[in-house]
Amino acid sequence: MARCSNVLLGLFNAGVLVLALAVLGGGIWLSHRAATTDCERFLERPVIALGALLLALSLAGLAGSLCRASCLLWLYLVALFLLIALLLVFTAFAFAVTNRGAGAVVSGRGFREYRLGDYSTWLRRRVENRENWAWIRSCLHDGGVCRKLAARRETLQQFATSHLSPIKSGCCKPPTRCNFTYKSETVWIKPLGLNSTDDPDCNTWSNDPSALCYGCQSCKAGVLANLKNDWKKIATVNIIFLIFLIVVYSVGCCAFRNNRRDNSRPAWK
Structure with a gap:
């Protein structure tokens, strides 16, 4: 049972890895398609950066959980904690600046x-x-x-x-x-x-x-009305994503504790 958290974390990150590859592929496609305006090219870098971030996180999570690399898993949890904190701040800010205005x-x-x-x-x-x-x-x-x-x-x-x-x-x-x-x-x-x-x-x-x-x-x-509607949608999606990240973070903490316990046991045992 102690290793269930490691397997579960590995499955979570395998799903994130597939998502990261899809996002990264979409960003590369955007960068190579015939964009005629700066507005069309604006989305390229954020999409590629998001895909690269998700890819790095998922690989660190997979290595840390399945290969029992405690150092990588620790870095993964720190990065995940910072991401959760940033999303919480952004979501609260998004709701604060969009609470006014209506046609x-x-x-x-x-x-x-x-x-x-x-x-x-x-x-x-x-x-x-x-x-x-x-x-x-x-x-x-x-x-x-x-x-x-x-x-x-x-x-x-x-x-x-x-x-x-x-x-x-x-x-x-x-x-x-x-x-x-x-x-x-x-x-x-x-x-x-x-x-x-x-x-x-x-x-x-x-x-x-x-x-x-x-x-x-x-x-x-x-x-501004259009921005307000878009920001509210993003903030709502962020809440769902935050719940998912918090669940993954909790499972990751269990996996990290399992790795430390296993690594602390004498080799002869």
Whole structure:
């Protein structure tokens, strides 16, 4: 029974090894495919780094549990403890910075609209940073989010009742409060006598496909709403992953104790 923890830890790490190879292979595939933009290339390094980390952990865990290498198993447990601590901190932080902000319901519309001031100050500062926003704006344009919306060719009634993602609602059309006249999904006519002090977003809007509302506060708010949704999903997955890591860590501690006990026995016995 004492060795069951070693076998169980070996099985856990065999599964992690398969996962690591799949993640690493995906990262290498991303790095060799024909990426045309910086946004497509952005995921390469994090995916490869994650795959390499999981690979190193799984190999150390396998060697420590099955080969009874106490030194490797000790390093494995230290690394696993640090990973659990980092995930706990990140998960708590993710929930803290995403507890604010929600889209406002617009009368007679099937979509919501978003305001920058409704979101976490920490997130707003990161998105509003000039360099960060220039990169995000480039990604939005290169990703063709608004081009896909324009390809719908809907009537005003169809458009008004359609569901729009936060980014499409904030970046691809002017805010409803501007009272623009609808021509198409990405072409709107400004009312006469529009005052520059009324709403900055109303004056920022342009029918130029490369501009649209990419410079609007509503666009940044839409990006924040999208980030908030993604972070909440990641934090939820992290909780499940943390439970798994804590179970593996507990089994690893039992295996380490077994290794020390076995190694302490005289060879002649």
